[in-house]
Amino acid sequence: MIEIKNLKKIYNGVTVVNIPGVAIATGESVGLVGNNGAGKTTLFRMMLDLIRPETGQVLMKGEPVAGNEDWKNFTASYLDEGFLIDYLTPEEYFYFIGGLHQQSRAHVDDFMAGLTDFFNGEILKKGKYIRDLSKGNQCKVGVASCLLQSPQLLMLDEPFANIDPSTQFRLKSIVKDLNKNKGVTTLISSHDLNHITDVCDRILLMEKGVIIKDIATSSSTLNELQEYFGVGQTAATHIKVDEEENH
Template sequence: MIQVDKLQKKYKGKVALDIADVTIKKQEIIGLVGNNGAGKTTFLSLVLDLIQPTEGGVFLKDKNVAVHEDWKQYTGSFLDDTFLIPFMTSYEYLEFISKLHGWKKGDLEEFLEENKQFYGDDFLSGKKMIKDLSKGNKNKTGILGAMIGSLDLLILDEPFANLDPTSQQWLRIKIQKLAEQGVTVIVSSHDLQHVTGISSRIIMLEEGVIIKDVANTENTLVELESYFGAKIQEQTN
């Protein structure tokens, strides 16, 4: 599904990301973890062709994302609210995204009905523009938009942030259902409990380098908490 080949990104000569080789298979749920500045968002931005690599490339279904655009038809993503259109309402934005994917109005209504537990009754009926929404409702709008279309790949950066507990649980279940239906998912999150609760595989970045790439097991959360706890001790000593 995803092949990373000698991928490197530098800013003003400083290496922000350096990944020699990674393969992500269809239906995997990848939990991407690491401290701020570890390279998580840089990696996701390279996968989505939002920035250009200094060296190497990212290949989706054997095609370089920087050269081909086929991947845009089957990839949904939400990294932050810059993906949104601030002077639209949530419904207008989702309608806009659905039209880009060739959906009819009935398709969107069916999608919203299917996922209505994720948002409140007044979320889509209100006239409030996205720029005036709470951070949580902005995230809900972006996450729903990322799920529109015929997905093979879903990429979410900090999707659990600013969501209430019910919405967080809904999202966890939804991601796992999508994977069961054949979707590959990459979730970057600081919330170790959520990310280990849904992922089949954990990739940890530190200073732009992968330092751990393992199958998620019942011991993974404890191992991650121990690792980051040790980091706190290092900083205080």
């Protein structure tokens, strides 16, 4: 579904993303992990054609995202509150998103009723503008608007960061259901190693703009990632040595 080729982004003379190639198949659940500044959000923004790379391209279903509109019909994403229209109430925003997809207000209402547990009584019928919601509740609105679109590809940047533990588990259940039962391709970044290894079958580890490890999730993946982030350069050296030995 997704193919990245020779993708490079440079800011002020510093290369912040440098990915020679990576492919994500239809129906895969992929996690993106890395420290702050690893290039995760920049990569997401290039994949969504929000910023342009210096070199390379991102293909979705064989077509470049740059200068193309087709990928927008099957992709839903939430990176941050900048994706929302903050002077609307959540209901108004959902009706707006639904309208873009030829959905009636009745359909939107029925769909949102199915997210009652996820909203936890904090979103609907509160008379608040989105700008007045907490970051966690803004995230709920963003994620719900993605789900409303019935996407084939779902991209979420740090969705677990500001939501409470109960909502984290509900979100994990939703994402797993979309991937396992509905065949939705999911791409999620997170600093929470427990959640990301639980939700995703494949983990891409980024450091300084480079994907240094592509891991099929197994019972040892969480320990491997914890060792890497806990030990730092020592673990990074081990990973590099392992890669050289494998080649």
